[in-house]
Amino acid sequence: MTATDDHIDRLPTPAMVRATSQAERVADMLRAFVIDGELAPGVRLSEEKLSRKYQVSRNTLREAFRLLSRERLLVHRMHRGVFVAHPTGEDVRDLFNARRALELPAVRGAAHAPEPLIRSVGAAVEAGEQARAESDWWRMGSANMHFHEALGALAQSARVDEFMRQVLAETRLVFHVMAAPREFHDPYLPWNRRIHLALTAGDTEAAAEELSEYLATSEEQLTTAFTEMERAARD
Amino acid sequence: MTATDDHIDRLPTPAMVRATSQAERVADMLRAFVIDGELAPGVRLSEEKLSRKYQVSRNTLREAFRLLSRERLLVHRMHRGVFVAHPTGEDVRDLFNARRALELPAVRGAAHAPEPLIRSVGAAVEAGEQARAESDWWRMGSANMHFHEALGALAQSARVDEFMRQVLAETRLVFHVMAAPREFHDPYLPWNRRIHLALTAGDTEAAAEELSEYLATSEEQLTTAFTEMERAARD
């Protein structure tokens, strides 16, 4: 053996090869289902049915539930069961406040961000445009998510990244609540393009300005549709 | 009965009277223990011992573990058990990046924040000064936490608030890792006072400047002490 073991350092980190428990695997599955809308907001997840369907014990399933409820994707109601989260109008406002608090400063500070981070913003833009060209509305939504994830990544903190992912997952849930048609995603692609353009030009303030308008417009659109819906539900 | 039922609206909201499960109660306990340092970073939490001590089944205890591991206060290592999180030097840097990303913009946007939020910042400052007057170092640390929690609250998002709490809890863990003496908290009180002063004067930029220096100093102090410690641990 050599005295130095830099070849060992090149190997995948422990975090990449960690064996996962059943609870985590089930949680990963359910998380994907919820984000993809296959499990509609408000739906109750029966312990008995799910444990039978996925061949895990009720106890293991409940561990998975605990994980996801801390992510706000599921809500635990005592003696009633766990349900897919069902965001309200107030949640929408809170989510956008959170995004403003995170994304805007991240963009404004982009001058100090390393080049690859900006590049991945551009990649997300292009992925979105390509999805649009192929009329793949689902992939378009994913690309939009990645775009904003990339914006959050400019803050250069793994914890902020995770928080962003969580907030964006919840935001996607909002779309599912109203079975948002593609028109909701549609007008935002050019915005993403402009934001990225301003970023590469080094004009962070212009990028922040565009982003701010984007967020305001999106929130406005969602909240009006939401209050409309909630009013209709009351009658 | 009257036609209006505003007297019902005055009652505590469901969130305040919700019955809690054992798993949540145990999680609350453990969380408090971890934050208070009664459970030292790196310590392993034996399922058998804890379940016996707190009269809950192993399964229930595991549910609590799942909750806390998603908060990064515990880490789950497959087939090895759960341990109190033991932040590294890299974690310290990430935590401070996250705090910069959140607190600085929150302070800069304080002009649009409602009055009571600024007041609670002041309250935290005074609580800290009073604790200092009474040489209650423990309460001083708590007050400092509340101070920065109050800064984060300027963003006006419940989700950001929760994230801040989590980040600050982890930061407190960092102090426990090195059994930080009171000198670590000591010089920061005047800074808090100045930040609050600038805020009430409406000079958000000055406040942000002070906060930025505070964070840089604190991070510097912690990371040097940390790398020192980690180097010592290797020998």
Added chain:
DNA sequence: CATCGTTGGATTGTTGAACAATACTGCAAT
């Protein structure tokens, strides 16, 4: 002497069954 294979004991991972506690539905009574 450092490394590797093996073995035994301890702990976690997961399950299935059981029972208690609670919520929900429907119906009768007021």
Added chain:
DNA sequence: ATTGCAGTATTGTTCAACAATCCAACGATG
């Protein structure tokens, strides 16, 4: 229209068991 009261379904929690895995100790090997 509200209240009271079944009966039923589901969750909350425990327990005991077993499989899977880690870990420390001990020797074997080069």
